[in-house]
């Protein structure tokens with residue numbers, strides 16, 4: 082039996098190359114990567130410059146289902162040019178925005194795209210929805226699904242990330258020349274846990290929360306990202322539990338033979354019958 086253990090879990094695509102991307106070929110950067118940078122420049126650098134991704138997480142498929150159904154629901158009103166009852170309920174004088182690019186703007190890995198000349202980056206972000214008010218201003222909308230008892234806590238760290246997300250979409254649309262309102266909305270679907278039984282269905286309380294976006298931070302952060310990508314590996318965030326774990330693990334591993342590079346020696350048929358060859362790890 083042959084073992085296949087990669088030498089490095091190192092991506093070779095979508096890496097920033099200073100020689101290539103400083104002035105020539107633009108470098109594509111998504112909204113989520115900007116978010117990663119704001120959380121930890123080192124992890125961002127490991128990913129975009131060195132090709133070391135963070136381990137992937139299981140997909141939030143229930144959230145995606147809620148997103149898909151909300152999109153379908155608002156699309157009915159988009160085609161008809163009518164106000165969704167929820168918007169009416171919250172007194173929002175707008176309709177879902179109909180635009181030929183809408184499907185592209187909502188598609189992951191495509192999204193709204195804008196070339197930012199000073200950084201030589203193509204910035205992208207896939208929006209959930211856009212509404213248009215009676216004065217022609219666009220209002221960015223993000224759908225969120227959760228299940229919490231009581232009110233949504235707007236002060237958690239995740240919510241700060243949601244606000245930044247909405248502000249980036251506003252900024253992208255503005256840069257494409259659209260008239261964009263500072264007011265955006267979160268459509269929040271909160272799964273109810275107070276029902277008698279599951280009964281094969283989950284019920285949601287759907288609420289709309291307005292948010293006044295301010296994207297003043299975006300341009301400076303983009304330039305910081307460029308500087309980071311052209312520099313050397315940023316320092317460790319000593320408060321991050323993952324890095325403390327990595328550091329502690331590396332210290333222990335460095336004292337063992339498992340600290341060396343993975344080498345899978347080719348075993349002859351003869352030796353294959355014997356003890357398996359040791360696998361040396363980095």
Ligand code: SF4
Nearest residue numbers: 121124318321323324
């Ligand atoms: S501190 Fe370390 S593990 Fe944590 S986010 Fe930064 S580089 Fe990643």
